[in-house]
Amino acid sequence: MKNIIKFLKLVPLRYTVLFFLLGFLYSLTFVIQYYLPIFQKKLIDIAIDTKIIFNDIFYYLSGLYLAYFIMKFIFDLSIWKFIFRLRHYMTGIFFERIIFLKKSTILKEGTGFYYDCLTNDLNKALGIYSISFFSFIFSIIQSLFIFILIWKWSPTISYIFIFSLLLSILVSVIGSKMNKIQWTKMRAVAAKLSGFTVDAMANNTIMKHLLTIPKIKRKMGGIYKKFNKILMIDTILGVTTETLINLIATLSQIVVIIYALYLIINSQMTYGTMIAIISYFQILFTPIENFYDILQVLYECDVSIKRVHNIWEKSYKQGRNYRDKAIFFEPINKITIENVDFSYDKGKRYEDINFEIKKGEIVGLIGISGEGKTSLLKLLLKDNLVKKGKILVNNNDLNEIPYLFYFSKLNVLSQEFEILNNDLIHNLTLDKEITHNKEQTMLKCKEMVAEVVESIEKIIKRKLKAKSKVKEIEKIIKNHEKITDLFTVLDINFDLFNSGDIISEEVIDYITSFFSKKEDFINCLTKIIFSMNYVSGKRVDKVISLLEIEDLKNRDLGEKGSFLSGGEKQKIVFARFLLKEDFDYFIIDEPFTSLDTITEKKMINILKKELKGKTGILISHKFNILSEIVENFIVMENGKISEEGTHEELIGNNGLYENLFNHFKESVNVMKNK
Structure with a gap:
């Protein structure tokens, strides 16, 4: 019962x-x-x-x-x-x-x-x-x-x-x-x-x-x-x-x-x-x-x-405690991993992980298999909660940042090839509307968001009980499908407010906090609502041409991309990454594993150009990719960070970095000799 x-x-x-x-x-x-x-x-x-x-x-x-x-x-x-x-x-x-x-x-x-x-x-x-x-x-x-x-x-x-x-x-x-x-x-x-x-x-x-x-x-x-x-x-x-x-x-x-x-x-x-x-x-x-x-x-x-x-x-559940939620509308300036300990399936333990990624810095995370790179990645992608230590995003605890809001600021290139049983355009846009006038669409989005924000602010200022305010705000938000979807990104999903354990006063205080930086709030939501619902037609055409996947346009891709080669799947996944324009930082996990050397070189050049001035983490065992994109390296060994620095600083340390680099260089030389 x-x-x-x-x-x-x-x-x-x-x-x-x-x-x-x-x-x-x-x-x-x-x-x-x-x-x-x-x-x-x-x-x-x-x-x-x-x-x-x-x-x-x-x-x-x-x-x-x-x-x-x-x-x-x-x-x-x-x-x-x-x-x-x-x-x-x-x-x-x-x-x-x-x-x-x-x-x-x-x-x-x-x-x-x-x-x-x-x-x-x-x-x-x-x-x-x-x-x-x-x-x-x-x-x-x-x-x-x-x-x-x-x-x-x-x-x-x-x-x-x-x-x-x-x-x-x-x-x-x-x-x-x-x-x-x-x-x-x-x-x-x-x-x-x-x-x-x-x-x-x-x-x-x-x-x-x-x-x-x-x-x-x-x-x-x-x-x-x-x-x-x-x-x-x-x-x-x-x-x-x-x-x-x-x-x-x-x-x-x-x-x-x-x-x-x-x-x-x-x-x-x-x-x-x-x-x-x-x-x-x-x-x-x-x-x-x-x-x-x-x-x-x-x-x-x-x-x-x-x-x-x-x-x-x-499943990931909407947090019920609105007092501790962390929302910020300014761009991400730094990611701090602070005294983080973790283990994977009660196996090897990784202790005292500390490093920082500053704005405009691209960090390479390397190490032999089983040294915790993937486990750390799961924490950064909120697949697992940080239980000991902290991961801070602009000094906000990652555990307290709403899941979808976090991903509105993050761009991910995964090593997994998730291909839908549909055509190329659907796989790239994921049912988003293609707009051929991005500026005009952004303006309409901003007007829509501003109107809703103004209406909510008026309700917040009225002398009503918190429960009544929540009901009034719900009516405004549910008037428009796109706005309803937008507020779920902030963990405000009225469809999930029916279990009786939501405290209306906390919800109202949470929403009120958005108005301390009202203009930033509107601008941030405008970017999110555009990203959720639209994609630039010019950008789509450019990416398709850049990755040379025009011939996939009218093809049935099959379930899990069964009618595609490994390289074609990788290009589609890469294309999705390139289509996201408004993001603060990125995570790239083992890119270009299924490409021939010529195509790989082209993709590296494209990625290098696209990531210029961006902030993020790149995980790879290929030094030809790392050397083109990464500035600073973090080496994980025996459950800890053993080395940290630039290529020049690490190459003479006789450590794991130098060992991995030399092995990679030897394998390339062997291929050249053959």
């Missing part, structure tokens, strides 16, 4: 309120359903007495049936529309959470696992908004009134109902608990099957080359067989439980009919009363059916909610 309550906190309050309003509408159908057998009884009794079928009661009954079906139709349409809207909203939220996960986390479980969670588990979790809950509550209230009415007609029939009711509840509880056990097993195997299948399809080439397709097929068949077996047991248990409940209801109804006929023969009951009791008896079992459905929903929801909530906990 705790998991369900946690999950409900993640759903915006407006959806829960709307759900209960729909429930109220649904209650009207139960009211009408209660009166139907009463009017049936009256119709039969009057028709028998007066020999007139089409009397006033007939028309009242017809009107009630019509009203019942109209109300049911309206409700069914409304509830499905509600469910579709809720699924659409929550799928978007959890898709975003999955995207925020560390790459290593996704790869550990497999993309198939997370897709299964997003589609199957999330839908099951949202089953908590099931109509069965309303049906159960209203059918119980309805049944109490019916029970009182039947008691007046025949206490014995009421006892029969109570006995069958208790027996049905017992069967429902036992059946549901057994179903939960199978459902838990089934979800685990389904996720494994999904991950295995996606992984096999993504790596089918190596399976063909190594002739392992029959083995993989058998393994997949084994997992599917296990899934099918659990599904079959679950189905048998479900069918058996429902059959037993129906059997109890049917046998009880037969007993009631026999007893009612006995009463009619002895003139102790009318035909109309018997018909009404039979009609009511079917309705009386509705709570049992709903009770079984609810148990099924709760058990299935509980299993799926645990998996879905686990994603939420793993």
Whole structure:
């Protein structure tokens, strides 16, 4: 139950309120359903007495049936529309959470696992908004009134109902608990099957080359067989439980009919009363059916909610403590790594890491494999939190800087080739709009931002409660999609303010702090909103021409760039890096590993020109790249920084730097000699 309550906190309050309003509408159908057998009884009794079928009661009954079906139709349409809207909203939220996960986390479980969670588990979790809950509550209230009415007609029939009711509840509880056990097993195997299948399809080439397709097929068949077996047991248990409940209801109804006929023969009951009791008896079992459905929903929801909530906990979460958030609107002038200690997967420990990157300085980070370069990079990219020591950005603790805001000031060239299954332009712009007049678009962005900032400032100055101010600001921000997206960069995401643990006063103080440097605030947001939504058409054309990738324009790149060579993938990743113009510092990790020497030389020259005057870190084992771009070097060795300085300062130290440099030079000479 705790998991369900946690999950409900993640759903915006407006959806829960709307759900209960729909429930109220649904209650009207139960009211009408209660009166139907009463009017049936009256119709039969009057028709028998007066020999007139089409009397006033007939028309009242017809009107009630019509009203019942109209109300049911309206409700069914409304509830499905509600469910579709809720699924659409929550799928978007959890898709975003999955995207925020560390790459290593996704790869550990497999993309198939997370897709299964997003589609199957999330839908099951949202089953908590099931109509069965309303049906159960209203059918119980309805049944109490019916029970009182039947008691007046025949206490014995009421006892029969109570006995069958208790027996049905017992069967429902036992059946549901057994179903939960199978459902838990089934979800685990389904996720494994999904991950295995996606992984096999993504790596089918190596399976063909190594002739392992029959083995993989058998393994997949084994997992599917296990899934099918659990599904079959679950189905048998479900069918058996429902059959037993129906059997109890049917046998009880037969007993009631026999007893009612006995009463009619002895003139102790009318035909109309018997018909009404039979009609009511079917309705009386509705709570049992709903009770079984609810148990099924709760058990299935509980299993799926645990998996879905686990994603939420793993992912980067919007910080709830707005007192400690660090936002700055001036350019980054320095990055300081101060007494940082870290380890990777409880392995080798790296201690007392200290260095500083000043504005306009490019630092080369080198060392042999396993010396902590990648682990340090994960800290700088906020993949991992700094737990001991500090990384300061303009004297602001990196841990306290909002994730997206940090990346609005950072440009990254990764060694990983992330290619989308689309065309070249989509891969370069990632769905951003191409503008052919950057200055005019920037001006429009600034006007839009300035207008919103002015409106927010007016609200901040008004004498309102903090909660009211937050609501007013939300209305302004949500009026425009681009502005809504922009404020998520500042960790102000109103879609995530529904869990009740946001302190409105802290949010208002946080927003108020932006206005101490209002002009810088507007200029910074203008750059961010442009970067989020637009890319210069001239820049796109220039980069495509510069990297000589015009021939990729009208080609299908394939899943993960499967129709591209390694060099082409690297050029596309490099092109994305070059397209980002407004950034304060960069991180480049092992560039140009898949290029031939001629193309590599061209790319180095392009990179050297683009990085002139920029600030950043470059990690590479290729000294031909480092020597062209880097001014100062930091050498990591035995879990510490062993050397620091320029090439000239380090080359005569007889240290690791000189050793690595000489090995690289020797390998180049060997190639030349060959």
